[in-house]
Amino acid sequence: MVELVPGRERIFFDWVTAAEVEAAIKHEHIAFPPDEADSPEQFRYRFKHAKHLFLGAFAASDQAKGRKLIGHVCGTQSPLTYYTKESMSVHVASSPSICVHSVVLLESYQKKGIGLQMMREYLLRIQRQISSSEGEYRHGKPERVLLVTHDEVRPFYEKAGFICKGKSDVALGQGVWYEMSYPLKQSSSSTSK
Numbered sequence: 504m505v506e507l508v509p510g511r512e513r514i515f516f517d518w519v520t521a522a523e524v525e526a527a528i529k530h531e532h533i534a535f536p537p538d539e540a541d542s543p544e545q546f547r548y549r550f551k552h553a554k555h556l557f558l559g560a561f562a563a564s565d566q567a568k569g570r571k572l573i574g575h576v577c578g579t580q581s582p583l584t585y586y587t588k589e590s591m592s593v594h595v596a597s598s599p600s601i602c603v604h605s606v607v608l609l610e611s612y613q614k615k616g617i618g619l620q621m622m623r624e625y626l627l628r629i630q631r632q633i634s635s636s637e638g639e640y641r642h643g644k645p646e647r648v649l650l651v652t653h654d655e656v657r658p659f660y661e662k663a664g665f666i667c668k669g670k671s672d673v674a675l676g677q678g679v680w681y682e683m684s685y686p687l688k689q690s691s692s693s694t695s696k
């Protein structure tokens with residue numbers, strides 16, 4: 504588990520549980536305008552069908568019991584090599600593209616490096632699962648992680664290792680969207696002799 508220590512809270516990353524999905528939905532609606540926020544149904548669908556792609560950032564302290572969700576990254580898998588709006592509501596298991604639909608950190612935790620740590624942890628966990636012969640990717644390994652972003656947030660994703668593929672055709676709320684892609688390494692053990 505990755506840990507940072509801003510103030511007296513411990514920040515760490517872990518998979519989101521069923522009890523925490525409603526908090527993630529609330530955070531989504533705080534972070535995005537109504538025409539960009541994903542719906543509660545989309546969130547519940549993603550948790551039900553692709554919980555292996557639903558990572559949370561959590562805060563814990565000695566004063567409070569348990570852990571508090573402070574951010575999340577969630578996605579689905581798609582058979583296409585580019586990001587589509589359909590992938591926001593459909594998960595096709597064992598597909599080559601992981602489409603990330605929501606990256607959010609509560610405002611009071613922003614600008615401390617936690618968002619970037621969360622994104623890197625997400626990519627690292629996927630990469631580790633690809634290298635394993637068990638688990639979610641045993642019937643088909645993802646080759647890339649895709650997402651769309653507005654121009655101003657591009658530097659954030661570039662710092663995490665994403666490459667900008669240019670403007671996306673996706674129509675969602677206001678403004679132009681750019682497609683970002685992160686190439687996943689395929690494990691050497693899957694290479695035949």
Ligand SMILES: CC(C)(COP(=O)(O)OP(=O)(O)OC[C@H]1O[C@@H](n2cnc3c(N)ncnc32)[C@H](O)[C@@H]1OP(=O)(O)O)[C@@H](O)C(=O)NCCC(=O)NCCS
Nearest residue numbers: 534606607608613614615616617618619652655656658659
């Ligand atoms: C985007 C978000 C997850 C970033 O989290 P964060 O913890 O504030 O980001 P970090 O502190 O880890 O930033 C890491 C780097 O990315 C850059 N960055 C972070 N947010 C950025 C933004 N909104 N625009 C441009 N660059 C950004 C920072 O400048 C920082 O670089 P630096 O270390 O050289 O200063 C967070 O701001 C958020 O939840 N925003 C609201 C929802 C949102 O816009 N999500 C993305 C939708 S595509």
